[in-house]
Structure formats: C-alpha cells, structure tokens
Amino acid sequence: MTSFFSTLNKEFRKFESLDTWKQLKEDGNSLPWYFAVSINRMPAKYLISKSISCSVTDLKLASEQELWEEYLKLMGIFLDKWKAVRSGEVDIISEMAGQKTSLMDLNVELVNRMLTHCNFCRWNCQIDRSVEIAAGAGQTKKHGTCQLESTSKVSSYFHHRGEEIVFRGIMGSGTIFFTSCNMRCSFCQNGDISTDKDNGIIITPNMLALMIWQLRMEGCHNTNWVGGDPTIHLHTIVQAISMLDSFKVSNPNNEDLNYIEAVKADNYGRYSTWHTNSEYAFYQKQVFNSPQLWNSNFFMSKEAMYILRSLMDAWLPDFKFGPGKCALDLSRTPWYWDTVTNNLKLIHEWDEDFVIRHLIMPNHVDCCTKPVLDWIAKNMPEVPINIMDQYYPDNLCDPMSTKYRERYSEIARSPTKDEIVRSYQYAKDLNLNFETLSLEKSVFGMKP
Ligand code: SF4
Structure with a gap:
C-alpha cells in the first residue's frame, strides 16, 4: 500500500x-x-x-x-x-x-x-x-413534473x-x-x-x-x-x-x-x-x-x-428555502421543507460525508437564510456548509431577459453587502462550520 x-x-x-x-x-x-x-x-x-x-x-x-x-x-x-x-x-x-x-x-x-x-x-x-413513445405517437401519454x-x-x-x-x-x-x-x-x-x-x-x-x-x-x-x-x-x-x-x-x-x-x-x-x-x-x-x-x-x-x-461516497445537498411559502412562490415546489430536512436527517443519521449548500437570496435572509441556518445549528451543527453569496438574477428573474416576470421583482437583483454580512454573522453567532468552505468561495470577499 x-x-x-x-x-x-x-x-x-x-x-x-x-x-x-x-x-x-x-x-x-x-x-x-x-x-x-x-x-x-x-x-x-x-x-x-x-x-x-x-x-x-x-x-x-x-x-x-x-x-x-x-x-x-x-x-x-x-x-x-x-x-x-x-x-x-x-x-x-x-x-x-x-x-x-x-x-x-x-x-x-x-x-x-x-x-x-x-x-x-x-x-x-x-x-x-419505462416505455419511450416515438415522436408524434404519444400525445396522450402522461408525463410527470420532470416531463421525462x-x-x-x-x-x-x-x-x-x-x-x-x-x-x-x-x-x-x-x-x-x-x-x-x-x-x-x-x-x-x-x-x-x-x-x-x-x-x-x-x-x-x-x-x-x-x-x-x-x-x-x-x-x-x-x-x-x-x-x-x-x-x-x-x-x-x-x-x-x-x-x-x-x-x-x-x-x-x-x-x-x-x-x-x-x-x-x-x-x-x-x-x-x-x-x-x-x-x-x-x-x-x-x-x-x-x-x-x-x-x-x-x-x-x-x-x-x-x-x-x-453508492454515494459524498453528498452535496442544496438547502434553499425556509419553512414558509417561499419554495412554492419561487420554485413552484410544495412539501419542500419537510422533504429536504427529512433527507438531510437521513444522511446525517447514516453518518455520511456531506457539505450543505445555501444560497443567500435578496429579500430572503429573514424568511429563508436564518431558518435554514437555525435548523442546521439545531440538528447537525458540525456539518460543513457553503453559504454562497454568488446569487444574481437569472432565468425568469433577469430584468434584461424576455423571460422576465414582474412577479419575481423582489429577487431581481443581487444580494446587498448588508444581506451577505448579516447572513455570515448569523452563521458565526450560531457557531456553524461554514467559514472554511464559504469564505474561500465568496465572490464579494465579505466576512462576518
Ligand atoms: S417528477 Fe419525480 S416522481 Fe415525477 S416522473 Fe419525474 S422523477 Fe418521477
């Protein structure tokens, strides 16, 4: 060896x-x-x-x-x-x-x-x-949410x-x-x-x-x-x-x-x-x-x-939204909080290696970032987290795009310096394990 x-x-x-x-x-x-x-x-x-x-x-x-x-x-x-x-x-x-x-x-x-x-x-x-339908022949076939x-x-x-x-x-x-x-x-x-x-x-x-x-x-x-x-x-x-x-x-x-x-x-x-x-x-x-x-x-x-x-040797789960309506409003996804927290609990109980990712979103520090970090602090405080400050408006939230939808105007900007620093400070106050992976990747280089 x-x-x-x-x-x-x-x-x-x-x-x-x-x-x-x-x-x-x-x-x-x-x-x-x-x-x-x-x-x-x-x-x-x-x-x-x-x-x-x-x-x-x-x-x-x-x-x-x-x-x-x-x-x-x-x-x-x-x-x-x-x-x-x-x-x-x-x-x-x-x-x-x-x-x-x-x-x-x-x-x-x-x-x-x-x-x-x-x-x-x-x-x-x-x-x-399990059955692939030839193009044009399967108009009546039902598809699931993923359309596959x-x-x-x-x-x-x-x-x-x-x-x-x-x-x-x-x-x-x-x-x-x-x-x-x-x-x-x-x-x-x-x-x-x-x-x-x-x-x-x-x-x-x-x-x-x-x-x-x-x-x-x-x-x-x-x-x-x-x-x-x-x-x-x-x-x-x-x-x-x-x-x-x-x-x-x-x-x-x-x-x-x-x-x-x-x-x-x-x-x-x-x-x-x-x-x-x-x-x-x-x-x-x-x-x-x-x-x-x-x-x-x-x-x-x-x-x-x-x-x-x-089969998996490591996991990299996203944990985006708090327990309120944000997952439904921004991602059209019901049962988000329960599903993701239950799955996180599973890999933690199984003693798996994983890093949690959380993206700081504009106007969502109080409703999403804080409850997500609180939950991690309560349930798995030692797990490494990457708290990401790289959000920018894209897809339906990009005001410069023809796909833009006015109803997403609240997140049609990057997070402010104050939102980023407040998020990092909150994680620091909770004594979370985030600095090693987050600050190395921080786009704006802001520290708690
Ligand atoms: S959305 Fe999920 S459950 Fe539905 S068909 Fe696709 S993979 Fe299957």
Whole structure:
C-alpha cells in the first residue's frame, strides 16, 4: 500500500496536502471517507456493493416487495462490510470475484421497477416512464413534473473548476450535467438546461460510464452528478455505476468516445488539454475507482435515498428555502421543507460525508437564510456548509431577459453587502462550520 502511494502523481499529492483538509479536521468534520476514496486509499462504495451477494438469483422474477425485503437484508451486510473496509479488515477485490448477483444488481433492478411507477422524487408521479413513445405517437401519454420518459440526456461534462475546494481540488470535479429538473426555480442559474428537456445528447448507461471513466482517468477527484437534478435520471445513473468496475486502463470504445465528446465542454482536441493517467483512477492498481458525489436539490423520495446509500461516497445537498411559502412562490415546489430536512436527517443519521449548500437570496435572509441556518445549528451543527453569496438574477428573474416576470421583482437583483454580512454573522453567532468552505468561495470577499 505504502509503495503505491509513493508513486502517486504530483497533482494527487497536492490534492492530498491541501490546507483545507487540516482546517476541516480542526472544524470537526473533514469528510474522511470521501477523501480516502478520492486518493484511492479506499474503494468507492459501488465496489463494496458489488462484493455483496444477493440471494435472489433471478431478480426479474421477484416482486418489487420481495426485492425491497432483500435490499433491507443486504443493507445490514453492506454497513458491516463498509465498517470492516474502513478498518482494513476486508480485501474487497477478492470478495468481488465470483459474485453472480450482487447488491449492485439489486439496485439496478429496483430503479428499473421504480421507473414503471416513477417515485424517484417527492412528486411521486406514479407515471410509467419505462416505455419511450416515438415522436408524434404519444400525445396522450402522461408525463410527470420532470416531463421525462426513460431517455436521459447530458448537456455537458467536464472538469469543473468552480466547485468547493474539497471537490474541485487541483484537477477539477468530474461533473456531468443532465437536462430537465423536478423543481421550477424562477431564478435558476442553469435555466437553459433545467427548463429544456431536449437540451444535450441522448446517452446510454454505457456512454455515461465512459464519461466517468474519462474524467477520472484525466485526474478528476470525483464523479459529480448534477443537473437540473440527477434524481430524475436515477435509472440511467445507477446502471452506469454498475458498469464501472469493468473499465480498464485502455480506451474501451472509440465510437462511443467520439459521440460523447461532442458535449465535453473542456475538450480542445482529444486529450490535448488533459492527459489520462491510470494512477488517478484505480484502487490497488486493479479496479476502476471514482468517488461518487450526489449534487442535488434533495427533493428526492425515501426510496431514491435508500438506493443511493450504497453508492454515494459524498453528498452535496442544496438547502434553499425556509419553512414558509417561499419554495412554492419561487420554485413552484410544495412539501419542500419537510422533504429536504427529512433527507438531510437521513444522511446525517447514516453518518455520511456531506457539505450543505445555501444560497443567500435578496429579500430572503429573514424568511429563508436564518431558518435554514437555525435548523442546521439545531440538528447537525458540525456539518460543513457553503453559504454562497454568488446569487444574481437569472432565468425568469433577469430584468434584461424576455423571460422576465414582474412577479419575481423582489429577487431581481443581487444580494446587498448588508444581506451577505448579516447572513455570515448569523452563521458565526450560531457557531456553524461554514467559514472554511464559504469564505474561500465568496465572490464579494465579505466576512462576518
Ligand atoms: S422523477 Fe419525480 S417528477 Fe419525474 S416522473 Fe418521477 S416522481 Fe415525477
């Protein structure tokens, strides 16, 4: 093990020695699991899921109820094994060998069943998304809030250099932007992709896996699932993750690679800017390894949360609105507060690594920022937070745009200096763990 780390590429060594890790440790939460997977000291959770044997041999024949019962049984085994992996008691690679049906396969089957009565997110539309209807033939087909059927589209993928330092590191976060969303944020800063389900290219799970492979081989510190929102593409994502351990050092499929590179936003000629290096991407030099990061609005169903529990190595939930009517008024989203706080409580109870993001919005410090920070202080004060001051009016809130709607005039400006400083000061008074990640990213450089 030691000799392997001594050969680590210098970019990964720089990532490993960032001051931020020391600072976060002093703050009381340094995302230890995510960090260890990121530098390939530990195997990503999807590899652990692959090492757990499923006793239902023919998944297609079992009822969904039976599959969930099996899931609950295997989750107990998963948690014991995850603990053993962390303490170095298990050789995960030998345990993966020879598994016929695994917890990973069970996850794939479960999301495919969920797709037939879609309950990926809190809307719980119960629409059958499993059958794709040809253009012009399906006018009578019902769609859910996300407007999607089974096809997933990716708008772009690239080394994201603007995420929090723990995620962007030195080489960037391996970000994959999906189209469409299950919320309707009037101020969305990715409105071009979140409100246009046809933006981007159609991708198969195999192509998606190839994007992950490419980004990680080029040095990205993680796979960053985002959109719109990734939850509405859960079936494609889980299936792609299930394929990752089959990727080898050599380029798996040139035809698919040529296709997906049409949306690789930082490509200027193949590998002309990024060079692949297997030292970035393999656990014990044998099996493809990339930490999975769920970057989401967290408006997910409990079932989606359960599936992701055995696959995500870190989480990056947004927590935007207070408990009043703001989520409904600004994002047309009911049940927001209960859904997001319940999901945050789950990952906290599960002892997962996560960073909460909160965006300071103009005229919403008292109704949103303060209750959000109060709730965090009461329920999970040690969790790192990025309190963002980068809001600017976009989408339906941009007075310069033809899409502008007068009813959003209250948020048609950037937050003032006073609003930003008041928010930071409030977090400081609550003794929250926010300064390490927020101030490093602060656009205006204001401090509490
Ligand atoms: S993902 Fe959410 S919004 Fe889309 S159909 Fe499923 S439950 Fe409805």
